Amino acid sequence: MSCSAEQLAPLFSPNATNAAAAAQYICGQFDAVSDRFTDTGFAIDTTYLLFSAYLVFSMQLGFAMLCAGSVRAKNTMNIMLTNVLDAAAGGLFYYLFGFAFAFGAPSNGFIGRHFFGLKDVPTSSFDYSNFLYQWAFAIAAAGITSGSIAERTQFVAYLIYSSFLTGFVYPVVSHWFWSGDGWASAFNTGNLLFGTGVIDFAGSGVVHMVGGIAGLWGALIEGPRIGRFDHTGRAIALRGHSASLVVLGTFLLWFGWYGFNPGSFNKILIPYAAKSYYGQWSAVGRTAVTTTLAGCTAALTTLFGKRILSGHWNVTDVCNGLLGGFAAITAGCSVVEPWAAVVCGFVAALVLIGCNRLAERVKFDDPLEAAQLHGGCGTWGVIFTALFASEKYVNEVYPGKPGRPYGLFMGGGGRLLAAHVIQILVVVGWVSATMGPLFYILHRLKLLRISKDDELAGMDMTRHGGFAYVYEDDSHKHGIQMRRVEPSPNQI
């Protein structure tokens, strides 16, 4: 794109018979400029999306550390292995068919059917970076579930449910709500559900509820861990073995959530108005701010709530509260005002405390509180969005269909809320209809729960080649055989 005055000048000569040439020359230049802008847009948006995907991936590390710290030392290897494999098996399955089921447009409203094995990618609307981003989401859903059924599930059951969830159950849900063809998607190019579609921006329903409800069924079907409830039915806390790992995992999840929520815009170079400093880049920043505020409020609410209820300043509870706030804000992060995020986080903390109480009462045992946290707070997040979505932001984030319904409390009527209630019902229904039977079949086949002996001894010793930690060794004293630090049976 270089303009030469020497070439252009003669075209402007007074007896301009060559006006056409001049016009062509000038317009050719402009076209070149336009092309360059297209390229620039791709480069910026891809950079943005890829680094967001990397952040989302780092959540898998966060899950691994959170889970590891929340279980007892004797099951650490087991739970970490499942987290590594969520990512690894998820990578293959999502590549082979998960992405195709989710985003394989054009398709029907129920399931996608292109891009198997990334065939024909890139297209004008899907590049490899989109795949990577969506893969990181898919494995997050599987990671949530693994927490619910920790410490008592056979490793084979993990492999089976994880593949099924990442490769089929989750992709179908994401197709419904996020694909341009999805029957309930707010991006749907045809008729929108209730004229609005579901605004689940980054996946309180699509990711967190799916993972949480899957975990709920798994944990329900296999029952609580041995010792979780005593004969009188009183709940006994089976504390995790390392609070440091819990905090590490929580902070990593927080870090990664900045890819999860703001990253869900996928593109950053979209102006909202001509000649203005305001554009999608502002919306992205706002999303990061709402995310932060919801989590912060939920953490503080939990801190004081738990102080009043239990008398302790408990860091692991605060961490769970924080994550509950994040799970809740995920649906509406891009379309609500920062002050509303504070409301969202406050309620999310109460929801989590309530769900935990309920779980204790019904003797439901979830080592990571995953069903309560991701299921319960996720549900609240979906409802919250329908109440507080702001008109201006909804129209900016989901452009092209002016006059969309928005939040009930913001004066936007009840149609968005109706759509979101539908979302909650179908997500609960779909996940129950797929994962419930799966877990039940595994249970009947004796593939779900480990033996009583294994559970008491810990799976690391019996299935995973040894204990996760060896802080003291004296191999040099007792000859060769290494001594393992382990619970001794005859310890007082």
Next chain:
Amino acid sequence: MSCSAEQLAPLFSPNATNAAAAAQYICGQFDAVSDRFTDTGFAIDTTYLLFSAYLVFSMQLGFAMLCAGSVRAKNTMNIMLTNVLDAAAGGLFYYLFGFAFAFGAPSNGFIGRHFFGLKDVPTSSFDYSNFLYQWAFAIAAAGITSGSIAERTQFVAYLIYSSFLTGFVYPVVSHWFWSGDGWASAFNTGNLLFGTGVIDFAGSGVVHMVGGIAGLWGALIEGPRIGRFDHTGRAIALRGHSASLVVLGTFLLWFGWYGFNPGSFNKILIPYAAKSYYGQWSAVGRTAVTTTLAGCTAALTTLFGKRILSGHWNVTDVCNGLLGGFAAITAGCSVVEPWAAVVCGFVAALVLIGCNRLAERVKFDDPLEAAQLHGGCGTWGVIFTALFASEKYVNEVYPGKPGRPYGLFMGGGGRLLAAHVIQILVVVGWVSATMGPLFYILHRLKLLRISKDDELAGMDMTRHGGFAYVYEDDSHKHGIQMRRVEPSPNQI
């Protein structure tokens, strides 16, 4: 860049004697646009490169955690210190002369000779961000080696080999294969080796083989750890002290690898064709996808392979398999199809298992399996690239010389394979010729291996001021003096 119609209009007046002025005005505007585009390119590419460099740096944290978790508790401080110092000493040496040796163009094909102490940087082709990115690569190579010789090497030996490797051995290799002047580089502007040059995109050979082979010599020369092989010659696993740290390190390396492989493009704003959604941004995304798939496949292969061989579902083995897959795909990540990455990962897992078997048989002790993993899988990666490199991608990633040879199995003939075999031979040769004697001299000077007493007691107690962990203290019981968890002398 502001265009004023009032200024331009008179130039178009009917009696346009000022055609030249009109043309100049318009072209001036276009030139301003063009300049701004150049700036845009620099801004985007630098943003991309810098954040990639930060990711690569985070691999150093990954190495530190992986190494720490893989050694016994009594040597944790030692190994972590070497990892911190790889980064710190590497920073100084690479600044003073490493970068100059590697990329100091114009130079001969063997070694660079400009930019000592970053003099004259930035130039039109090298900015500070390039230095940072390459530094992060250089310290990764040193980090690999430190794993091989862990738990039995004097600290002074670390300092010496690490400086030598980062400051000289590695930069020379990277000059050969990555610099525009390098004799075997695919970027060479003159004649290419076998008409193709070596396609080692992100360094399976340049980084991983160099680090792995250096470690091989170090570990060979100082021999196995005490207790690694019993009198009958049977191998005894000396397990690391914390699987949590191993998993943490592995995930961090995975995270960082997204800077390592896709980041090696250095630039993202390069269109491959006019008016298209397809450009370097797609290639970057594809590289991230191939990287992911290779690692995932290797992890799954290792999981099932090890299950069959040893009966356990072992998370540390899976982590090593995963890393082996990454080390292998590093060379070809940008020029192969995603399905080929699956092949790459599958074979890499087998290569690693094979190398580990071999190492046990020949009584080679490498606490981190670094020589097997980075050396063995790295070698496979170099060969793999020569077999599966796709014609289209090779020409896009290495443009300007049409008709390049490509992968043998893709119908591109054997010239690429020949170049890659040469690479393997010269890397093995060069590293052996430099690091082998270095380690041998250190050995002869009694500077390499620690004393038997130190090794039994653990280096942390004897050299690094104490044990890494103090989980119990009882200062409240025995008055003030804190008790350290340490091997007690009169322990049975």
Next chain:
Amino acid sequence: MADPISCAAADLLPLLGGAPNATAAATYICSRFGAVSTKLADATLAIDNTYLLFSAYLVFAMQLGFAMLCAGSVRAKNTMNIMLTNVLDAAAGGLSYYLFGYAFAFGGPSNGFIGKHFFGLKEFPSPTADYSLFLYQWAFAIAAAGITSGSIAERTQFVAYLIYSSFLTGFVYPVVSHWFWSGDGWAGAAKTGGSLLFGSGAIDFAGSGVVHMVGGIAGLWGALIEGPRIGRFDRTGRSVALRGHSSSLVVLGTFLLWFGWYGFNPGSFLTIFKSYNDTSRSYYGQWSAVGRTAVTTTLAGSTAALTTLFSKRLLVGHWNVIDVCNGLLGGFAAITSGCSVVEPWAAIICGFVASWVLIGFNKLAEKLKYDDPLEAAQLHGGCGAWGLLFTGLFAKEIYVNEVYSGRPDRPYGLLMGGGGRLLAAQIVQILVIIGWVTATMAPLFLALHKLKLLRVSREDETAGMDMTRHGGMAYIYHDEEDSSNLPQFKMSRVEPGGETPTS
């Protein structure tokens, strides 16, 4: 929607052909250029916001680094306590910085002392500040509070943390950042109107003074007022090292801080898409300066780490990884002020001296029986102050004028031939920061102390706060849940493993 850039020759042709419509032709062409200009502005915003947001995320990762560093540096019995304070620094800081902290710091137009707009992010975004800037500044604010929590670790009541942390993040720190970073601040080099302090303003690019000294001095007062931990100095006054419980966590935290510092220092440019209009070197712009800043940061830290390694080897005889980590961080804290305006070789000097400053202050602290579990006051306060002086000595003319553009002929570093005015401004900064933080935080800590809200009881301190206040120990490596059918479900602590039978 903006005008399209694409241009149809068929539209333009008639305008150029018969010449009476010269105005129309010119308008047409210029409108297209206008569209180009708008698109470029959009692209600039998109790039700069991407850059700033990801930098903010990196800075946030430092909070994780602090949490791990602090956790590893305290004894196991206080781990839950210190980690909780780190989580709450971030959480409470988020709310207070949203409600008023940001407004105090950057709510221009205002006076030179304190800002007064954007409370609760009202009227956001503005042409000068977007949400990403808020997020970035929030991440800075919580870092300051994180520094202080290290100084008073292991002996402070949890309520005291909540109070000082909110006060520091919501008021003390924002005011300081207003002075030195806001366009209205009275002492900043970036001041937009009026005359600069000494014609120069203080150059504290990323906050050696604004962040590190503030956090360090606040910690100094807290630790001074509550006194050393029990057992830190024995009866004869000899200092006893109370070692942290996990060096793995310390190293993890240090590396995470290093990682995050790449957001802290280079990110402080806030934008990357800015040409320096260097006609001979078109490839040179803010992107190069950003890269250079990352390089100076790396070199200062690396040098400080190596210097500490060898110095400690000579002084103590050990190759100590904890000390090396602290030295590294000291180098970073020092370079933070001048990172964008010095040459890489000067960063090496900065790191070298920073290491000795830290060693010196640690010796001094021992002599004075001052106990700071994380060495935070020495590290962030001492090395931070050195960093400000260093900038006054080594700031390079050309870089100063590029980074703080718009006022030609600024003073620069004394040793670079730029006269003493910059150094004078830096010294003024050190003095006012010490004065301001002392005047605000010391009375606060003293009041808490008088109200018996500052220090935990002797019993709590000996037993560890985790058991008494936070619901249990952080670690359970040996568990006896196997016996969970028995009536007592008391969790077992990690007990001395020596007696545990072997299998």
